[in-house]
Amino acid sequence: MVKDMPLNVQRREIVIPGELLADGKYLAGANTIKEGDAIYATRVGLANIEGNRIAVVALAGCYIPAVGDQVIGRIVDIGLSGWQVDIDAPYPAMLPASEAVDHRQEHLKQDLTRILDVGDLIIAKVLAFDRTRDPLLTIKDQGLGRITSGRVVKISPAKVPRLIGRKGSMISMIKRETGCQVIVGKNGRILVSSRYPFREQVAVAAIYKIDREAHIEGLTDRVREMIRRMIMDASIHPE
Amino acid sequence: MSATPQLSPIAKMERRTLIDLIESGKRLDGRSPFDYRPIKVRTGIIEKANGSSFVELGKTKVMVGVKVELGEPFEDTPDQGVLTVNVELVPLASPTFEPGPPNENAIELARVVDRGLRESEAIGLGELCLIPGKKVQVIFIDIYVLDYDGNLIDSSALASLAALLTSRVPKYTVKGEDKIEAKGEDAPLPIKNYPIAVTAAKIGGSVILDPSYEEEQVMDARLTITVDKDDKICAAQKGGLGTFHPSEVDSIIDRAISKSSELRSKLLEAVKAGES
Amino acid sequence: MPRSIQNKSDRLIGKDGIRVDGRRLDELRPIKMEVGILDKADGSAYIEQGKNKIMVAVFGPREAHPKHVALTDRAVLRCRYHMAPFSTEERRSPAPSRRDMELSKVIREALEPAVISQLYPRTTIDVFAEILQSDGGTRCASITAASLALADAGIPMRDMVAACAVGKVDGEIVLDPCDIEDKNGEADLPVAIMPNLGMITLLQMDGKLSKEEFERGLNMAIKACVEIHGRQREALKNKYLEIERSMEEYGGEEQ
Numbered sequence: 001m002v003k004d005m006p007l008n009v010q011r012r013e014i015v016i017p018g019e020l021l022a023d024g025k026y027l028a029g030a031n032t033i034k035e036g037d038a039i040y041a042t043r044v045g046l047a048n049i050e051g052n053r054i055a056v057v058a059l060a061g062c063y064i065p066a067v068g069d070q071v072i073g074r075i076v077d078i079g080l081s082g083w084q085v086d087i088d089a090p091y092p093a094m095l096p097a098s099e100a101v102d103h104r105q106e107h108l109k110q111d112l113t114r115i116l117d118v119g120d121l122i123i124a125k126v127l128a129f130d131r132t133r134d135p136l137l138t139i140k141d142q143g144l145g146r147i148t149s150g151r152v153v154k155i156s157p158a159k160v161p162r163l164i165g166r167k168g169s170m171i172s173m174i175k176r177e178t179g180c181q182v183i184v185g186k187n188g189r190i191l192v193s194s195r196y197p198f199r200e201q202v203a204v205a206a207i208y209k210i211d212r213e214a215h216i217e218g219l220t221d222r223v224r225e226m227i228r229r230m231i232m233d234a235s236i237h238p239e
Numbered sequence: 240m241s242a243t244p245q246l247s248p249i250a251k252m253e254r255r256t257l258i259d260l261i262e263s264g265k266r267l268d269g270r271s272p273f274d275y276r277p278i279k280v281r282t283g284i285i286e287k288a289n290g291s292s293f294v295e296l297g298k299t300k301v302m303v304g305v306k307v308e309l310g311e312p313f314e315d316t317p318d319q320g321v322l323t324v325n326v327e328l329v330p331l332a333s334p335t336f337e338p339g340p341p342n343e344n345a346i347e348l349a350r351v352v353d354r355g356l357r358e359s360e361a362i363g364l365g366e367l368c369l370i371p372g373k374k375v376q377v378i379f380i381d382i383y384v385l386d387y388d389g390n391l392i393d394s395s396a397l398a399s400l401a402a403l404l405t406s407r408v409p410k411y412t413v414k415g416e417d418k419i420e421a422k423g424e425d426a427p428l429p430i431k432n433y434p435i436a437v438t439a440a441k442i443g444g445s446v447i448l449d450p451s452y453e454e455e456q457v458m459d460a461r462l463t464i465t466v467d468k469d470d471k472i473c474a475a476q477k478g479g480l481g482t483f484h485p486s487e488v489d490s491i492i493d494r495a496i497s498k499s500s501e502l503r504s505k506l507l508e509a510v511k512a513g514e515s
Numbered sequence: 516m517p518r519s520i521q522n523k524s525d526r527l528i529g530k531d532g533i534r535v536d537g538r539r540l541d542e543l544r545p546i547k548m549e550v551g552i553l554d555k556a557d558g559s560a561y562i563e564q565g566k567n568k569i570m571v572a573v574f575g576p577r578e579a580h581p582k583h584v585a586l587t588d589r590a591v592l593r594c595r596y597h598m599a600p601f602s603t604e605e606r607r608s609p610a611p612s613r614r615d616m617e618l619s620k621v622i623r624e625a626l627e628p629a630v631i632s633q634l635y636p637r638t639t640i641d642v643f644a645e646i647l648q649s650d651g652g653t654r655c656a657s658i659t660a661a662s663l664a665l666a667d668a669g670i671p672m673r674d675m676v677a678a679c680a681v682g683k684v685d686g687e688i689v690l691d692p693c694d695i696e697d698k699n700g701e702a703d704l705p706v707a708i709m710p711n712l713g714m715i716t717l718l719q720m721d722g723k724l725s726k727e728e729f730e731r732g733l734n735m736a737i738k739a740c741v742e743i744h745g746r747q748r749e750a751l752k753n754k755y756l757e758i759e760r761s762m763e764e765y766g767g768e769e770q
Contacts, residue, residue, distance in 0.1 A: 014751075014752045014755055014756075016666060016675065016747070016748050016751045016752070017629075017666050017671070017672035017673070017674060017675055018629075018672065018673060018674030018675050018709065018710070018711040018712070019711070019748075020711065031671065033631070033673060040673070040674070040711065042631060042671040042672055042673065043666070043669055043670075043671050043672075044666050044667070044669065044751055058669055059669070059755065060558070060667060060668060060669030061668075061669025061670070061671075062557065062575075062576055062577075062668075062669065064634075064635075090575065090576040090577050090578055090635060090638040091578065091637070091638070092578060131588075131636050132587075132636075156669075158669060212758055213758060213759075213762065215755050215758075216758070216759050216762065240593050240594065240595040240619060240641075241593065241594045241595070241616070241619035241620040241622075241623040242584060242591050242592070242593040242594075242623075242639075243586065243589075243590075243591045243592045243593075243623070243627065243632075245584075245586065246586070341613075343616050343617065343619065343620040346613045346616045346617055347616075347617050347620055347621075349613075350613065350614075350617050354721045357721075358702075358721050358722050358723055359723070460624075462718065467723070470725070470726070471723045471724065471725055472720065472723070472724050472725070472726065472729050473721070473722065473723050473724075474720060474721055475704070475718060475719055475720035475729075476621075476718075476719050476720075477621075477624070477715065477716075477717060477718040477719065478621075478624060479624060480624060480627040480628060481628060482628045482709065482712075482714035482715055482716050483714065483715045483718065484713065484714055484715070485713075485715060485733060485734075485737065488715065488718065488733065489730060492726055492729060492730070493726070496726060
């Protein structure tokens with residue numbers, strides 16, 4: 001079907017901006033640009049070919065909010081009607097007071113610091129965002145709210161899909177093998193928590209390994225190996 | 240730090256109209272793609288300056304004052320006079336000009352005009368030395384933009400040359416070790432070349448010369464080629480957010496060389512007429 | 516460009532067509548490129564070209580401060596070319612000179628066509644080029660490194676930008692002039708292109724060239740830019756290949 005149309009790259013080949021990926025009747029996927037029939041990469045990443053769609057899995061890049069995204073944010077300022085939240089994006093996010101309390105806690109709105117104070121970390125969801133205004137957040141849904149325990153680490157947002165894995169396979173494996181609770185923010189911030197600090201360390205090491213080696217095949221196996229080895233080493237030589 | 244400039248609001252509305260017009264071979268003011276606007280040159284208007292000019296290129300108005308003083312030469316050229324070019328984008332010239340020290344546009348303009356004069360050796364700097372290593376003539380060219388309607392480079396270059404051609408300085412004689420005697424004020428400067436800057440602008444896929452203000456607001460990029468009296472290129476400067484294809488550069492160079500002769504004759508004629 | 520050769524009989528090109536630093540007329544200086552060398556920057560690159568040593572960092576896209584410099588439909592690209600006080604033979608003042616301001620502008624304009632700025636309205640993308648040691652052709656090397664740093668930061672681009680200068684020395688058109696050749700030559704012509712699109716994004720000249728020399732020089736520079744682009748591709752890929760290599764070194768990792 002598409003065999004005779006010129007494909008310039010192999011699957012999973014590292015490509016750079018401006019590199020010609022294909023010239024023919026292909027569809028331009030993520031991180032590509034189409035000029036006439038030619039499709040070029042716009043970012044450094046791995047070439048990905050699925051049927052007749054060519055995309056680039058970016059290996060670097062900032063977080064651009066999308067409605068529905070779960071993110072981990074840090075309160076940086078308090079205004080009259082809500083909080084300004086840093087979500088590590090080029091746009092400052094707003095969490096309106098109405099999206100932080102339900103009708104039973106209305107009285108708390110008098111003093112916003114009683115709900116969230118500057119420096120607090122939250123798990124939130126992006127409610128709205130478009131080209132003309134800054135992102136709006138909510139913490140009203142199940143599983144959202146102020147973070148009270150655990151460690152938050154930062155990886156490149158471009159690697160988050162790899163951390164989650166196909167159908168959540170990678171993140172489930174990490175949770176299972178380390179016994180930690182892991183909450184992934186699409187903005188590259190990850191919350192890891194466990195009763196045992198050592199287990200948190202192992203999970204964090206796994207997360208950083210994924211950040212570094214996302215472009216190399218066989219990652220899931222390597223990460224599992226590393227986790228098992230770290231836990232075994234610790235049991236042989238307890239602190 | 241240089242930052243992407245704010246785009247003028249007219250850019251979006253006018254762009255389509257301008258592009259369509261230019262593609263049909265005509266411009267907003269009725270000119271053909273390679274026509275310059277009418278040029279008017281007046282010289283000798285600032286008596287306190289050694290030389291001066293007032294040039295109008297269409298509605299763009301540029302005044303240049305040349306002051307010549309005695310000063311020290313640069314260390315690495317002890318036997319040469321000094322040339323320095325400065326530009327003021329005077330706030331009264333445009334609602335977009337703010338008062339303050341020269342911004343990147345003023346500096347770029349000054350340096351491009353300077354390049355044209357310096358690389359063509361328009362002024363015989365070697366003839367401006369009085370006492371090597373100690374005293375030389377220093378030429379200050381101050382370009383004062385008074386009305387900004389596009390193409391400041393070409394108009395400033397023309398005005399600078401006109402002012403230089405009509406500058407008058409004292410006759411200097413060196414007496415003894417380091418005494419300099421100045422007599423009168425009607426010796427000309429040693430002008431050896433007549434560099435002419437020709438600026439092309441790319442709009443849509445078409446190239447035009449001498450862009451007006453509106454054309455500059457919608458252009459992709461501009462390319463200035465400065466040509467001397469022997470058809471040698473002595474300066475080139477691409478500006479703007481767009482790009483040029485190498486073949487476009489070639490054709491712009493050809494246009495610039497032929498246009499520069501035309502502009503040079505006009506200028507020399509006007510200066511001669513003014514002096515008589 | 517002051518034109519004062521102390522001794523007029525000092526030629527910069529020998530009878531055998533070899534230049535002061537031993538190069539042929541059309542030879543580039545040795546180039547070394549590294550990507551991702553700074554921890555705090557979103558993207559970074561380091562380039563050595565002859566004795567030039569240049570570091571470039573990219574921050575962004577990030578919030579525009581102050582707000583009024585922001586553009587509603589695209590990111591603002593900001594660019595700073597700056598020379599370290601110890602970068603030249605004689606110490607130079609750290610205050611930005613007129614030359615620094617002009618170069619900051621032309622470097623920014625060389626990168627603008629490549630950056631797909633429409634994707635990040637109301638933000639700024641900041642490019643900081645620091646010349647740690649200068650030996651001629653720094654604006655071109657800065658553009659080459661800036662392009663690497665932008666790619667390293669994951670900023671979407673239509674194409675890379677590669678830059679190189681040619682000069683005229685002792686009547687010959689030469690590639691990639693060093694400082695001595697620059698200061699004592701007859702012309703200097705820096706060029707930057709987007710290699711895959713074949714479009715020129717930086718073009719300047721000072722000196723004296725005939726039309727034919729200009730065009731010959733331009734072609735030579737463009738060819739060199741294409742070669743430099745090949746090195747850029749290597750440098751970007753190397754960052755990731757290095758990780759793979761260091762993995763193998765520590766052993767025991769199954770693929």
